[in-house]
Amino acid sequence: MMTKKTRAISSFLLLATMALSSLAILNTARAQSLKIVAVVNDEIISYYDLESRIRMTIQSSQMQDTPATRQRLAREVLKVMIDESLKRQAGEEKNIQVREKEIDEQISYIEKNNGMTPGSLMKFFQASRIDPETLKSQIRAQIIWNKLIGRTMRRRVNVGEEEIDEQLAVLESKSELIQKRVFEIYLSMDTPDDESQVKEEIERIRNQLAAGANFTEIARNFSQAQTAALGGDKGWVLPSELPDELQQAVANLKAGEVSRPIETLTGMYLLKVTGERRLGGEEKDASIELAQISLPLNQDQGARDTILAQLNGLRDKIDSCDASPAAAKTLEGASSSRTGMVKVSNLAGNIQKVVADLEIGQTSEPVALSKAAMIFTLCRKQEAKSNLPSRRDIREQLTQARLELLARQYLRDLRHSAFIDVRL
Template sequence: MHMMRGLRSLLLALAIVGLAAPAAAQQALRAAALVNDEVISIMDLEMRVRLVMTASGISGSAEQRNRLAPQVLRSIIDERLQMQEAARLGIEAQDAEIDNAIARIAQQNNMAPRQFLDVLRRNGILPQVFRNQIRAKLLWQKVIAREIRREIQISPEEVDSVVERLMAQEGERRLRVREIFLSVDAGDEEQEVRATAQRLTQQLRNGAEFSSLARQFSQAATAAVGGDLGWLTPGSLPDQVANTLDEMQPGQIAGPIRTFGGYYIVRLEDTRQIAAIEETVNLKQIYLPLPGDAASSDIEEARARAEELAGQVDSCESMSNVAKSAGSANSGSLGEVKLSSLPENIRGAVADLPIDTPSRPIEVNAGIAVLMVCERSQSGIDRDQIRENLARQQLDLRAQRYMRDLRRAAHVDIRL
């Protein structure tokens, strides 16, 4: 897909939308672009430019409108490709779903849906234009869910790897970041996409709202949440972005940053240190009591008995049954215990013990014990959030490839 030049003449074409003469109305319906023979009219483009300016707080000057037009048109073209793909797959978005999405957006702006749509009208924006944008987003989310999301599986080992890395990074800086990502799918798009990224960066520095521009223009999966990446470590970002963020302070904006796939614009929201990590284990034990004056032979006999019992267990469930048969009141569940609070000999026995595996018999206070770890958890580390982040990264990458393939296969004719 190649975006033809000539958009500098757009303002004159857009200006006629507000005129009442039939010739002007006909001109407003003229094609700004064809996407696989589907028309994007000049009026479609004008309405969307107004929507972006209203949502982002950008001034309505002719210069700003001209700057916004190319990137807005690019976004509309992508939406049409996404809607066409949804139609090919037989995927639909119901009016009730669109109504619910508009109600949520209105609520975020402390308005009722009717009030929100009235604001659009007062700014010269047809509500149907906004509904069409919401429809496109919902359809693309459904396409991604059907074609990509269900194929993404994050293994426990992948989560464990991230947990280990975080534990090794204890005390390092974590970042709260927002992003706008613009892909470069072919060499002839480089100059155009960079120019778009530069314009967006300048608009952000002039006071435009980051989350609004992210929703309108970002091609990352985070566009739906205003570009919010949440809390992360620099190592989870492309090196070029991580190096830039390392020099930034909260509130600062940087970009465009060229990476392998395209250009990033980022805003550093906040920073914090990775908190000290406290590991908690859920323990069960087989406990064989010994008198305080037990002879060495008694201790060895109890140790042999403990080894025999340990050989009968292979899970926490069987551990409970064998512990009960041991006949000691102290056998059974110890519940959740902080690893750091355990005596050194017990901590050493269970620190690296695999789950559902009996420990070697160890001497404890007035007895011999076999321990088993049933669960592990780390305070300060949210495994579910890690799994979600890994899935989002894979989803984002695959969605970008999907969109790249749609663009490459499309016939797009810019008529301006």
């Protein structure tokens, strides 16, 4: 039988053992967090850095947080972090600095793009127990890289006035064509040995998107294109403006759809279309003024047909809007008026159809409404606002396309010349 003294000693030993066990677990966790998973030249990436980034990626991209997901993401995320280290190091060699204000502006951009209120992103990070520095480090690398490319390579890109003239002429000739708002995820293949791995990665990303992951956040976290900082947003483009391998895919995509993985000589793409618009502006957004003549309708079909025929007979007497009132007086019970300038989109659907293709002074076929039949003569038309880019926009688009190619080559060179030791 245990004495009081024996029980006290036993309790003390039990508590001491529990304390030592807890300390051992804590020390093991600390050691794990300090473990080095990669060395990039003279910079290390720790297990803690990688875990924080994986947690941020899962939460922001709306993936399922499971051990399998974390394990699957580890190498993909680490690859991106290695590239960011190379970009930061290259920028630091050129003494490129990033102000906190620039990082805050990028955070505000992310919040706006995701429909979040100002300050809510950092609150989300706190609630999810994600170190805010994880996001800031990513943004800092993106800003440094964009500044570096701008400073060192923009002067190597020359866009001439003749090129702009040619591009503008092509676009003006295609004003009836449909532009699409395109987002991209791009993974590069630097060597033939990368092909199988990149194909596996792009397929995993596609599956994550199919399961509900956020495209723009996936692009921001994984895409190796210059558009990554913008969530993959390439803006409004004609399919014909894209590289040959991407044109057909974008042409076939409808708003909300994501393409299959597309292989090119330099890498793999996933594309998403979020909207469509007419390059020359939407016809329904044009404003017009109409002269209209109307006759009351009744329910008798024979009488309705007679009234429609009478209105149709007036069309030959009207060669302008000024002639409409006089023509109306020749038909008993008819009245005439003008609409003033109205948007085509504000007119009833059946009226839009008959006035859509009218020339100035031309009169439409009769339209039967619920209580009246009408004809319309086009008096004035103000075309819809064109979506054609300005000369400045075209210059910037051509410049950015060429900078993209130079940036990819520069990053490939940095990878090949760097000391990279992956220990994952």
